[in-house]
Amino acid sequence: MNKTPEQINKDLLRPIYHATWRFYATAAVLAALVAAALFAWVYQMYYGLGISGLNRPVFWAFYITNFVFWIGISHAGTLISAILRVCNAGWRRPVTRCAEAITVFSLSIAGLFPLIHLGRPWLFFWLIPYPSERGIWPQFRSPLLWDFFAINTYLIGSVTFLLLPSFPDFALIRDRASGWRRKVYGIISLGWRGTPKQWHRLEMAMRIMAVAIIPVAVSVHTIVSWDFAMAPVPGWHSTIFGPYFVAGAIFSGIAALIVAMALLRKLLHLEEYLRPIHFDNLGKLLLVMSLLWFYFVFAERLTTWYGNFPGEMSVFWSTQIGRFSPLFWTMVFCNFLIPAPILAIKSLRNKIGWTVAASIPIIIGMWLERFLIIVPSLSYKYLPYNFGTYWPSWVEIIITIGTFAAMGLLYLIFSRIFPIISIWELKLGMPKKEEAPELAPAEAAAGQPQAG
Amino acid sequence: MGHRWGMVIDEDRCTGCEACVAACHAENNIATVGDDEASRGRALHWIRVERYYEGDFPDIRVKYRPVLCQQCSDAPCEPVCPTYASYQNDEGLNAQVYNRCIGTRYCANACPYMVRFFNFYNPVWDKPLDLQFNPDVSLRSVGIMEKCTFCIQRIKAAEIKAKAEKRPLKDGEFNPACVQSCPAGALIFGDLNDPDSRVSRLSKSSRGTTFLEELGTHPKVVYLKRDTWHDEQNA
Amino acid sequence: MDRRNFLKISAVGSATAALDACGKPERQLIRFIPEEDLIPGVAQWKPGICTQCGAGCGLQVRVMEGEAEVTRKGQLGLMSMGLAKKLEGNAAHPVNHGKLCAWGQAGLQVTYNPDRIRFPLRRSGARGSGEYQEISWEEGIKELASHLPQSKPAGKHSAVAFLTEPLSDHRSVLIEKFLAAIGAPPAVEFEFFEQTVLRRANELSFGHHQLPTVDLANTNYVLSFGADFLGTWNSPVAQSVGYGTMRQGRPGMRGKFVQVEARMSQTGANADEWVYARPGTEGLLALGIAHVILKENLRPAASGGDAGEQIDGWSKGLPDYAPEAVAKLTGVEVARIERLARELAAHPPAVVMIGGASLAQTNGLANALAANALNGLLESVGKPGGIFFTPPPPLPDLANRKEGASVAALCEGVLKGSSPVETLLVYSANPVFASPPAWRVREALEKVSYIASFGSFVDETSSLADLILPDHSYLESWVDNIPESGTMQAVASLGPPAMHPLHHTRAMPDVLLEVAQQMGGNAAKALQWKTYQDMLQAAFGSLRSHPGSITAKSADDFWSEVQEKGGWWGAGSSLSVRTATKSTVAVKASVPRFDGDAQEYSFNFLPYASQQFGDGRHANLPWMQEMPDAISTAMWSAWVEINPQTAERMGIRQGELLEVASQHGKLQAPALLAPGIAPDVVAMPVGQGHENYGRYASGRGANPIKILAPATEAETGALAWASTRVKITRVGQPGKLILFGGGVREWPLEDRRR
């Protein structure tokens, strides 16, 4: 791709200046869904969790499923872009920002669910360790506290990670914009000028962040998995859960990223920026994760089966041939049998349509996986006398839909404020046009070798 | 040495009469949730009698097993609670502090014995049923967990009485509601720290086992397995 | 007027109300702890008697100070009063030894039930419309008196009838005297699970027209023919206490318990050996066992005594009941019959019980006599570890009471017009709910010109009443009880009121006395007591001269001590068994007759007393509705128990709605797959299916009694409620079956593999 800086600016800033009626229509619809979800939540707070489908023994279901799911999605961005930054993969440039945005939004959404599912949500702040008049501290042995810390760290990290490289682009917009936009971007660009010092510190910071954020991301989903693994519940109490969840998270994350990118490409006409090569590369990653996921599922099931511990077996069979088997096998199809072949065949993988076709089932499949980790284990927990089952209520369903809508809405708004592709990094990645012919060889020598 | 309250449940005596269930409701102000809620699996029974069939008709028999909070010494429900609503008190009781509970329901998931119950709605009593409330037991509101307390209100009352009379507690001086009502005497309550108490003697019985022992929760409730009849004549 | 004053006033009002309801102030000191002596938060324990079933267990009522909204003198006030908070067994009581069953525990919800009738009512709408208007007690009593004749009109029969549940206390005496005075026939006693057959059998075999007391604590071997003795039969708490000892109370000794029945009951579930025998063939099995014992000379025929004598061919060794023959009819294999016989003989003391469905057959009496004979043969009558008969306390009034007619007869008379009834008094009996359709009880009652009910609740029967004079609950009134069984001592229990009346109600006996005063004449002469309390004081006073649990210097001391102890129990225990009044005919055990052709109506229908509701009287208690039934784990439901294999054959799934049809009616209820029921039997709990019994019971489930045949036991004429055949069809929609328990197997996977 050969484009002058002006062209790049023009293409990538277009969405910020101009919005079609389609944009407003979509935004309105999504906003309506989000409003509905909020209503449902208020309704639930007023009447109590009874209006959900939760019961004894299934005390956790949709809400926690969504929690784990969105945390998983959040691993799309920051983690992936961090990895790509660390190993300095050139093709990352157009991808990173929309990836990091996914992280920030899905993480904030995920963070809501522990509150939504509380019996007394108005007391959520009792989870926060502060010297309270109650003279009592929260219990740091509880994985929920670990969650609280891990998620907040990850959120702060991701927001920073998203914002730092944005200042130069804000400055760019500031220089082009007029009126209120000029003011606003003038402020959020923090008066960025572009001195060598600023550039150097920025890049240094990004390198450190990239290294720091990876272990954080891993710890976050490990800890989420420990919410389950720390309880002696058949199907939960497993050492494999940490890596299993992390792998699943990256898996679903990449799938979500691919879908998001495909959408942006269409809606914002970024065909020349998000090119098949990007989807092809992400597709390869996705294929690896799909195989990895299958390996984890297989390993987990096989050990359970050989263990043959009665408590675990009733859960095991319920997912293999019992009440939950339809969901289980759907999941296997969505996460492995459908995507793996598609992604394995190059001629399909480098067609964007096909990678997307492979990604959408994965998103569904990974949601099912989280549901299948939580509900069967609770339904068939140890004592047969207390076996039970679960059906979601309209409230849970609406709230679930609402969060997907919220994701879309936040992303739309984001695309109106941020250049969805990091412009300066893009330029950085592009071949410099040759200097004027009178360039003296000596100076060329002075300049070029250091470039190596 | 302080007390360590424990219980012995003799499955060979239990007749499945459910007197303990009714007694528990009466003593602890446990709400009845009504048919709709019950059908959604939200009935509250701090103690229940589990019924398991063995064999098939006509050679069939049943095992009754009363299940209440096992008062685990290493209770899985405790460390998972972010607000210390569930913790171990100094007499080895697995206490639930209602007004600390924010309703994560994590403890209920962690409990292998399924003896923790959640208030999905604010409980209602049609007047004047509320006149029956036991003033020694607090009512629970929507969104919090509740569970068997070994009738801690009775324990405290007895301890205070003994203290006032400057004497040690006598074994069997008081009992939780379920134990007190049990007609067949299948439930025995007492201090496990007192080697002579009936409960510590019985807990050493050869029929004695703890429930889901393999989980290492170290319950303070000991089950005496159902016995079989052996014919001395032919033996 | 600020709240404090209002409280004072209403409290005073209430105190007076309590007084004129319950007699003289000076006695209050013993009966009530006066409110000012109640320290908030400090419990007082008062004795009482449980009337939830006939067993007559002693209570300790936990009373604490509380504030109740009560109506006094037509004015609603907030009154600080003693409230019953918890019921426990009376540790000193010879029947229940400090224990209490679920029904007993739930007794509190009778007193505090929101559906209780709070003041006298006069019917304002059409009959059964449930439209009533409040009236004053004075009006009510005057009105009732005006509907009662001064005395029996010469010649023709009296048009007054009194319908009540079976009573074994001075209320029955009072009623009897009252009726006699106005020339009315003795009260008609009704209860669905009546014990007529067993009482009659015991009279024939042992000379006691009485239920047996089983000394389970000392027995080594229990053979029970369908008796739900740990749940709903006879004196469950007393029997459970004994059972516990029998199982694990005696070091190194554990009795064996064998249960014979067609549907595994809560009691049968505890059996070491559960034996399926075809319904109604229990007598044959008993005699088959006896045959083996005699044949192998394990016991001499003579030891059968009177009980044995009455069995045809007893002295000849019961030739007709060889195991082979019996096995064919009962479905119990020969080897097992012989083994049971030998075990019984080898493990004295062994005891035989019979009850429940075994007696509710056309051949019920024969079954009972056979079991009694076996008991005799095992030499377990009047011996430790055997059966006894609780001696009656020396209360002359209660001895030799007259038996009244049956409800069936009453209704027949009314419907035929042969013996019309103008005035019917109903006291806590509910035949409209608990009688087979063929009796046409409702029609009959509708033909009665005037019905007065003393019920605390509107139920199917009292909703037909023209006048309702609500009774106190048993925690609010004077209660006495003479246990028919459950102990080897003579017992006369006494329960003073534990708390002030909550509502504007009055105790039935006091009302009767007032009515008598109003009527004057014979009635007034016959019933000279001012209050029921006076009557009890007089009656219990007579016990002072007898050796018993209480020795007091003065009559007053005696009286107050009886109240504190919760009753009087005689010294020592009687092992005496009277000589039987031999029946003329020699009894033959046989197979029963069933109503309905075995081809078309292919299932035996077994209604059974529900662990939650008994005969349905407890269906209005939320605690009982939500208490999971032990076997089915069901709450708030009625269900049809069916064998899983049968269900599979018919394609019936758990909870699916079934139609159960007999020749006399049909009902719909969800299926419950019960592994412990015979393939050709379906069972259903009695108790649900109330049309009109308060908010908790009404319109819930189905009532099996409504499809029963009016078949009767051949000798006694008692209802043979287990002799109906039904057919099952699928309705094809889910029913409302609410289960607390999930799986029925402890190791589902292992069991599946099996």
Added chain:
Amino acid sequence: MKAIYGLFPGPGSAQRAFDVLERAENELGFTEGDIVVLSGEPYEEYGFGQRDNVTRMPWIAALGGLVGGLSGWVFVVFTQKDYPMISGGMQLVTKWPNGIIAYELTMLGVILATLFTLLIAARIPAWRGHKLYDPAVSNGKILIGVLNPPETAREELGIMLRAAGAESLKDLGN
């Protein structure tokens, strides 16, 4: 604010201009500190892009991590001792779970330390004060110039920048 600067199309010419200025600073009488370089993207491989690229940021980040971790550990242990409650049969101070909290706070320390070091080092936010800037920079041009040049040296500087290949030359402040 006085300044003279040129806008250069590419790094090559910018580098040339930069070198020229550096050589001329003594005779024209301005210091290296007066030389301004602004670009729309980093040119780390060019000399002018490598001005003051020494920083202790990594060390500061590490220090931040250390502080975060320690304070986390100390805090958790304090809470557990401050309100001692036994749960799950665990000891009062549970090291392994506390380690998790300490770990998360370590990473948080690193992140925050990095962030603040950057803000301070890069002198942002800087909304106030008129700094030399030209919107052309964000269009890919590279700005090379001198702040407050001596009056005498103006023309000479202009010529130098042009010679180096400045597309346009701007002279502010007169």
